[in-house]
Amino acid sequence: MNHKLSRFAVPYVVWMALFVVAPIVLVVIYAFSSDAGGFTLDNFARMGTYAVVFGRSFKLALIATLICLLIGYPVSYVMSKEGPRFQRAAMVLIMLPMWINFLLRTYSWMSILENNGLLNRLFQKIGLIHLYNSLFGTELSYFPMMNTQGAVILGMVYNYLPFMILPIYSVIVKLDGSLIEAARDLGADALSVFRKVILPLSLPGVLSGITMVFVPSVSTFAISKMLGGGTEMILGDLIEQQFLGGAYNPQLGAAISLVMMLIVVVCMVVMNRFGEGEEQAVML
Amino acid sequence: MKRRNSIVSRVFTALVFLFLYAPIFLLIVFSFNRGNSNVVWSGFSLDWYRELFRNRLIMRSVYTTLLVSLLATAIATVAGTFAAIGFYSLRRRSRNLLNTVNNIPMMNADIVTGVAMCLFFVAFFTFWSDFAIWFNGVQGLIVLPERLTLGFGTLLIAHVTFNIPYVILSVGPKLRQMDKNLVDAAMDLGCTWMQAFWKVILPEIKPGITSGALTAFTMSVDDFIISYFTAGSSSSTLAMTIYGMTKKRVTPEINAISTLLFITVLALLVVVNLREARAERRGEEHRPVSSRFSQFFDTPRGRRLRRGAAGALAACFLAAVVLLTGATNAQPVVNVCSWGEYIDEDLITQFEEETGIIVNYQTAESNETLYSLLKSGAGDYDVIVPSDYMISQLIEEDMLSELDFSQIPNYALISDRFKGLTYDPEERYSVPYAWGTVGIIYNETMVNEPVTSWSVLFDDQYAGNVLMFRNSRDAMATALGYLGYSLNTTDEAELREAFQLLKDAKNRGVYQSFVMDEIFQKLEGGNAAIGVYYAGDYLTMRENNEDLCFAVPEEGSNWFMDAMCVLKDAPHYDEAMAWINFIASTEANLANMDYLWYGSPNQEALEQYPAYYQELYEEELDQADYDIIAAPPEVLDRCEAYLVLPFETRQLYNELWTELGI
Numbered sequence: 002m003n004h005k006l007s008r009f010a011v012p013y014v015v016w017m018a019l020f021v022v023a024p025i026v027l028v029v030i031y032a033f034s035s036d037a038g039g040f041t042l043d044n045f046a047r048m049g050t051y052a053v054v055f056g057r058s059f060k061l062a063l064i065a066t067l068i069c070l071l072i073g074y075p076v077s078y079v080m081s082k083e084g085p086r087f088q089r090a091a092m093v094l095i096m097l098p099m100w101i102n103f104l105l106r107t108y109s110w111m112s113i114l115e116n117n118g119l120l121n122r123l124f125q126k127i128g129l130i131h132l133y134n135s136l137f138g139t140e141l142s143y144f145p146m147m148n149t150q151g152a153v154i155l156g157m158v159y160n161y162l163p164f165m166i167l168p169i170y171s172v173i174v175k176l177d178g179s180l181i182e183a184a185r186d187l188g189a190d191a192l193s194v195f196r197k198v199i200l201p202l203s204l205p206g207v208l209s210g211i212t213m214v215f216v217p218s219v220s221t222f223a224i225s226k227m228l229g230g231g232t233e234m235i236l237g238d239l240i241e242q243q244f245l246g247g248a249y250n251p252q253l254g255a256a257i258s259l260v261m262m263l264i265v266v267v268c269m270v271v272m273n274r275f276g277e278g279e280e281q282a283v284m285l
Numbered sequence: 286m287k288r289r290n291s292i293v294s295r296v297f298t299a300l301v302f303l304f305l306y307a308p309i310f311l312l313i314v315f316s317f318n319r320g321n322s323n324v325v326w327s328g329f330s331l332d333w334y335r336e337l338f339r340n341r342l343i344m345r346s347v348y349t350t351l352l353v354s355l356l357a358t359a360i361a362t363v364a365g366t367f368a369a370i371g372f373y374s375l376r377r378r379s380r381n382l383l384n385t386v387n388n389i390p391m392m393n394a395d396i397v398t399g400v401a402m403c404l405f406f407v408a409f410f411t412f413w414s415d416f417a418i419w420f421n422g423v424q425g426l427i428v429l430p431e432r433l434t435l436g437f438g439t440l441l442i443a444h445v446t447f448n449i450p451y452v453i454l455s456v457g458p459k460l461r462q463m464d465k466n467l468v469d470a471a472m473d474l475g476c477t478w479m480q481a482f483w484k485v486i487l488p489e490i491k492p493g494i495t496s497g498a499l500t501a502f503t504m505s506v507d508d509f510i511i512s513y514f515t516a517g518s519s520s521s522t523l524a525m526t527i528y529g530m531t532k533k534r535v536t537p538e539i540n541a542i543s544t545l546l547f548i549t550v551l552a553l554l555v556v557v558n559l560r561e562a563r564a565e566r567r568g569e570e571h572r573p574v575s576s577r578f579s580q581f582f583d584t585p586r587g588r589r590l591r592r593g594a595a596g597a598l599a600a601c602f603l604a605a606v607v608l609l610t611g612a613t614n615a616q617p618v619v620n621v622c623s624w625g626e627y628i629d630e631d632l633i634t635q636f637e638e639e640t641g642i643i644v645n646y647q648t649a650e651s652n653e654t655l656y657s658l659l660k661s662g663a664g665d666y667d668v669i670v671p672s673d674y675m676i677s678q679l680i681e682e683d684m685l686s687e688l689d690f691s692q693i694p695n696y697a698l699i700s701d702r703f704k705g706l707t708y709d710p711e712e713r714y715s716v717p718y719a720w721g722t723v724g725i726i727y728n729e730t731m732v733n734e735p736v737t738s739w740s741v742l743f744d745d746q747y748a749g750n751v752l753m754f755r756n757s758r759d760a761m762a763t764a765l766g767y768l769g770y771s772l773n774t775t776d777e778a779e780l781r782e783a784f785q786l787l788k789d790a791k792n793r794g795v796y797q798s799f800v801m802d803e804i805f806q807k808l809e810g811g812n813a814a815i816g817v818y819y820a821g822d823y824l825t826m827r828e829n830n831e832d833l834c835f836a837v838p839e840e841g842s843n844w845f846m847d848a849m850c851v852l853k854d855a856p857h858y859d860e861a862m863a864w865i866n867f868i869a870s871t872e873a874n875l876a877n878m879d880y881l882w883y884g885s886p887n888q889e890a891l892e893q894y895p896a897y898y899q900e901l902y903e904e905e906l907d908q909a910d911y912d913i914i915a916a917p918p919e920v921l922d923r924c925e926a927y928l929v930l931p932f933e934t935r936q937l938y939n940e941l942w943t944e945l946g947i
Contacts, residue, residue, distance in 0.1 A: 006468075006478060010371025010383065013364055013449065017386050020446045024401035025389070027408060050944060076301050079294045089562065091302075093554045098305055099507045100550045101312065101543045104527045108535050109308035112323040116812045119311070119324055145749065147812070148798045162305065212392070220394030223509065227531060230798025231755055232791065234946040237396050242946065244400055244514070247653035247756050248939040249660050251404070258397045265392050269385075 025262070031255035044256035051239060051257070058235040061150060061225075062218035065157035066165075069214045070207065072158070073165030077206075078199075080166075081173040088174070095163045103160050107227050110156060114146040114228070121146075148230030156224040157214075164213040172206030173199070205272075212268045220261060236261060309547065316540035323535070324810070333537040334545075340538050341634075342646070346526040347542060353437070353512075353522065354505035357444035362498040364445070365452025370486060372453065373460040391450045398447065399514030406439050406515065407662035432854060434665040435517025443515040444505050451504060452497035459493035460486075518620050518658075518665045519645050529625070529648060531803075618643040619860035622655065622666040624847075625802040626825065627719075629880035636867050642860045650801045651756035659684065659852070667855040668864055670718050672845045673708040674758070677929035679850065685714045686853045692862035695869035700888035706846060707928065715848035716865050717886035719877065721820045722844045722916050722924055723759065724837040726804075728830070731814035739767035739838045741815055743786055748795045752807060752816035753787070755799040757942035758927060759843070760787060763817055766840050773928045777937065784941045791945065799946075808833060819845075820913050821883035835913055837920050844916065844924035846886070884915035891915060 035041040080091050098106065113119045121143040124130050134141055146152055176199065184194045222237035231238075236257065238246075243254030290298075311323070316334070320327035337343060372380050372387075390398055410433045417429040463486070471481045509524035516525060527539055625648045633644045649655040649664070652675040658664030659679075671679065679685050690696055699717055709715045727736045731750065742751055742763055754760040762772045764783035774780060790796065797813050805822070807813045809829040823835040849868065851861045867873060874890035875897050877883075885891050894914075898906040912920070930938070 006374035006482075007371050009367040010375060013368035013371070014383065016364070016446070016449075017383075020402065020405070020442060021386060021389055024398075024405035027404045028397070028401045031404060054946075072301055075294065076298050079290050079298045082290050085565075086562065089558050093558060094302060095305070096503065097547070097551060097554065098309060099503055101309055101547055102507060102509065102524045102527055104509060104524060104531055105312065105535070105539060105543055106308050108527070108531050109312050109323070111531075113308065113311065115324075115807075115810060117324070117810045118812075122324070159304070159308070162301075216392065216394050220396045222396065223528065223531075231800070231946070232796060232798055237394075238946070239943070240396050240400060242943065244403070244661050245654065245657050245663060247651060247657070248943045249653070249657040250939060250943075251661060254400065255404070258400050261394050261397050265394060265397075269388065269392055 028255045028258050028262075031252050032259045033256075034252060036250075036252060044253050047253065048256065048260070054234055054236060054239050057150075057233065058219045058237075061154055061157065061233075061235060062215050065154050065161070065218045066211055066215045068154070068158050069162050069165040070211065073162060073210060074169055074207065077166050077170035077173055080170055081176075092170075095166055099163065104223055104227075107156050107160065107224055110152075110159065111147065111227060114152055114155075116143045116145060116147060118147070120144075147228065148232060150229070150233055152228040153225050153233055153235075156228040157218040157221065160221075160224065161214040161217055164217070165210040168209040168213065169203060169206040172203045176202055208272050212272055216265055216268065219264070312540045313544045313547065316537060316544045318537060321537055323537075323540075333541040336536075337538040337541045340536075342526060343523070343538055343542060346521050346523045349437070349520050350506060350523040353440055353444055353520075354502055356441055357448050357505050358498055358502040360441075360445050361448035361452050361501050362494060365449040365497060365501075366456050366490070366494055368449065369453045369456035369460060369490075370482070373457065387450050387453055390447045391454070395508070395510035396514075399443075399511040402439075402443050402446070402511070403435075403514040403661060403663055406435055410434065410662065432856060434519070434856070435515060435663060436665070437516075437520045440512060440516040440520055440522070443511050444508070447508070447511060448501035448505060451500045452494070455497035455500060456490050456493040459490040463489045514663065517663060518622060518647050519618070521647065616641065616643050617857065617860050618645055619668065619857045619864050620645045620647070620666045621668045621670075621864065622647045622649055622658075622664060623670040624648055625650075626805075626822075627670070627847075627881060629876045632868070632873055632876055636864065639867075640860075640863055642863060644864070652758065653756050665856075666852055667857045667861040668849055668851055670847050670849050672847050672927065673706065674927035674929045676715055676848060676850060677708040678935075680709065680714055681929065684853055685850050686855060686858070687713045688716065688851060688865070689858075689862055692859070693866040693869060695866050695871075698869060698871055698874075698887050698889060700886055700891065703846060703886040707926070708846075709848070715850050716869055717846055717848045718868065719821070719881060719883035720844065720846040720886060721883045721914075722837050722920065723762070723817065723842045724820055724823070724835050725815060725817050726808060726823045726826065726833055726835050727815045728808065728811060728813075728832050729834050730832045731811070735834070736815065736836050737839050739763055739840055742817060743767060743790045743795065745793060745795060747814050748793065749797055750814035751796050752798060752800045752804050752813050753791075753796045754817060755801050757938045759817075760799075760945075761938065761941075762843050762927070766838065766842060769840065772843055772925045773930065775931060775934045780934070780937060780941065784945065788945055819883070820916070821881050824882035824910060824913060837916070837924070839923075841923040841925060844921055844926055846926070878914065882914050 032044055033040055033042070035043060080088055083091070111118070115121070121130070124144065130141055130143065133139065133144075180198055180202070181194055184198045189197065219235070220237045220240075221235070222241045225231075225233055225235045225238055229235075240254050240257050240261070242248050243250045243257070315323050315326075317329050317331065318326055319330040319332065372383055375383070413433055414431050417431045420427075420429055421431070467485050467489070468481050471485045472478065476484065507524075509522075509528060512522045513525055513528070516522065521529075523542070527535065530536065530539060619642055621644055623646070627648070628646070633646055636642065637644060647664075647666070649658055652672050655664070655669060655671060656675065656678070659666075659669075676685070693716060696716055703717045703720065705712050725736050725739070725741065727741075729735070732741075732747065741747060742753065754763070761780070761783055764786045765772050765774060765779070768779070768783055768786065770776075770779045770783065798807075800807065800816070804816045804818050805826055808816050809826050811830065811832075820835065820837075823833065827833045827835075849865045851858065851865075855861055868877075869887065871887055871889045871893070874885040874887035875894060878885045878890055878894055879897065879901065885894070895906045895911060916924070
């Protein structure tokens with residue numbers, strides 16, 4: 002191939018070195034230095050205190066990812082079986098919400114879920130709360146939905162569901178139809194066609210979907226702050242707090258960021274094992 | 286081979302779409318609401334659309350968002366396309382390595398990218414200023430700016446950096462699909478590599494470039510986290526403005542701008558897709574109408590026209606960018622950072638009209654957050670309005686610059702009571718802004734008896750209905766006050782006891798949430814029974830909910846003074862003095878006192894306020910309300926001002942605070 006063209010890569014390589022690699026190196030340096038500037042492992046030693054936060058983040062993000070998968074896979078599958086016009090429209094409809102900033106969509110959920118919000122008002126009006134109270138002998142005037150882990154998970158699922166649907170859909174829609182026909186001709190029923198042909202072939206899309214939902218879920222801070230009310234702190238909140246929040250400690254923040262990066266690297270290694278899927282998946 | 290979907294699966298898909306669109310639909314509906322609630326419908330109106338175009342803060346941030354997204358997309362698309370071609374012609378090993386690095390910003394958590402870039406920029410600025418000072422010292426020919434700050438430039442760099450990978454990712458596959466021999470053939474036939482690029486490669490990868498650009502633009506518009514860490518204080522994107530608002534209440538103008546954006550994009554996408562659909566059909570059918578136009582464009586005259594049009598468009602784009610950036614840079618500015626709803630915004634307009642100085646007004650959440658912003662270099666302000674103890678700390682760390690009182694004649698109007706307080710005994714660094722007390726705000730319909738003690742914040746009586754401070758100093762103070770300790774204690778045992786009290790209450794589920802300005806929306810909407818906040822804000826809340834009451838606990842509480850200070854090396858020092866002098870005037874203090882309901886430090890304003898109120902509202906000011914605005918001596922006597930804590934205690938606070946969060 003023509004090697005003269007490779008010089009086109011030079012400016013971007015320089016750019017990456019400056020704005021991608023150097024900042025990460027800086028994070029590593031910060032993570033291993035103390036307040037005064039010397040080398041220390043203290044920041045990691047203190048990490049044990051935050052085990053609860055790590056546990057909670059993983060739990061919430063995993064649940065959110067699982068729900069996204071359970072919703073996203075069938076939707077992608079259903080979409081891929083519809084006509085081209087429907088598919089195009091559906092793609093537009095999935096991309097479109099991203100144009101309303103996610104903070105605003107999350108805020109909208111706040112007004113739906115509040116104790117005095119839309120849903121509770123609706124329940125009140127149709128007598129659901131009254132019914133619940135008389136059934137279970139409680140005296141609720143509303144269902145508490147805000148400021149719970151459930152609300153945070155809902156926020157994650159809502160915001161990141163498109164990131165699950167898009168990659169899975171783009172893999173399924175490109176499946177070679179003749180494979181499915183062949184399987185059917187060879188006597189496979191619908192279930193085994195799905196299990197033995199479609200599912201394994203769509204795995205790259207699924208994996209990339211999982212990463213694309215899991216990573217932002219585990220590291221968000223706005224969603225947990227808005228829907229969790231600050232009582233359900235997760236990793237993103239912890240990092241933000243050390244930099245721009247109420248407890249200034251960039252060294253600790255950098256150490257947590259470093260751990261965060263390791264998580265991402267693990268995800269990437271897993272994905273690379275399954276080949277090229279990610280590329281077609283991320284892009285649409 | 287394709288089989289139809291069953292009704293069940295179609296209904297399921299429809300439900301998922303309903304789930305995706307319900308909140309958006311809600312936003313759109315309530316943008317036409319007459320009232321300012323997102324929950325209660327009070328009639329149709331277009332008021333918020335009218336308000337939107339008058340709201341400078343929102344319009345400015347919309348403009349910043351569009352500008353940075355467009356620029357970043359343009360740069361990233363060009364750079365990314367070239368980079369993709371470069372990558373493609375590299376040998377496999379180096380290509381894989383570069384691809385991995387290229388994937389980092391896309392795969393990495395946004396917050397890590399943001400934090401890393403913020404650290405990098407700040408480190409670079411420090412290095413730069415050392416270099417510039419040295420460089421300016423050794424020669425006099427070129428003068429380098431000694432102080433660089435986060436701002437539009439860093440925001441743009443960050444956006445370009447996270448956009449390029451998306452372009453490469455979408456162009457790369459198209460290159461691989463291309464016949465490898467095409468370029469070689471072209472060059473064998475005498476093309477230069479530039480010609481080979483324009484005539485062979487570009488047409489092949491065009492769809493990839495378009496979709497890459499579209500993705501990049503979408504990502505830019507939707508981004509919040511990375512902008513939050515790299516934009517600094519002088520430019521804020523729409524997302525950042527919204528985030529600032531979600532802390533308090535989102536004004537319906539935001540609903541309106543979202544509706545407009547949404548409809549624009551919807552229309553755009555529909556047009557693009559219809560065209561694509563038509564193009565697809567063109568493959569099958571014969572001669573659609575539009576081909577007449579494309580035929581015309583293939584004639585020499587048409588080609589010239591087309592080139593001319595493209596050139597004109599590009600020139601317009603460039604001119605617009607230059608004009609817009611120029612327009613924002615030409616006028617003198619002052620960057621102010623204060624607290625949420627802490628100024629009568631008409632004052633900003635008035636100041637801008639009188640002096641021609643543009644005010645970049647930003648808010649921080651608490652003193653601790655402000656400190657982090659300053660320390661991390663993300664906040665680049667001229668004037669800040671910290672509270673007493675934080676002023677001492679900033680003075681101690683040599684972060685404030687002395688004020689030039691000859692430019693602030695209105696300082697003479699400040700009451701002697703509020704001059705030379707412990708935080709600034711020599712009156713060199715600060716001009717008082719407002720003062721008040723901390724107390725308990727409760728909804729009388731949701732509690733059993735009037736609240737008089739801190740105890741309600743720690744017992745189970747109102748579990749799940751209590752809002753606690755989200756800042757360490759104030760939260761700890763409630764516990765210290767309840768335990769009867771000094772709010773300024775440095776005794777570790779006492780502090781740990783107070784912390785344990787908070788921690789236990791939190792674990793028992795007493796607190797509904799930890800809030801700062803979110804408290805307005807929660808108490809006003811009747812979503813919580815009890816909260817603890819600042820006296821003036823209580824009166825603001827009561828305007829929206831009559832059931833709210835206020836009490837300064839009998840155990841005593843905190844009284845605070847917020848004062849205007851100027852940061853060391855502030856780039857707009859003289860503008861800052863003008864601003865401070867303007868705010869210290871009696872008129873501004875009266876306006877602020879009426880808007881904030883906080884006590885004014887200005888003697889005349891304090892005395893004149895009841896009369897001012899009567900004239901404005903044609904009713905007498907309730908003495909009880911005046912006592913909440915400006916607490917009388919008997920209340921102040923049981924209150925304690927915060928003092929700056931020694932370094933070890935501050936670290937303990939940080940540690941305990943982080944631990945409380947988890």
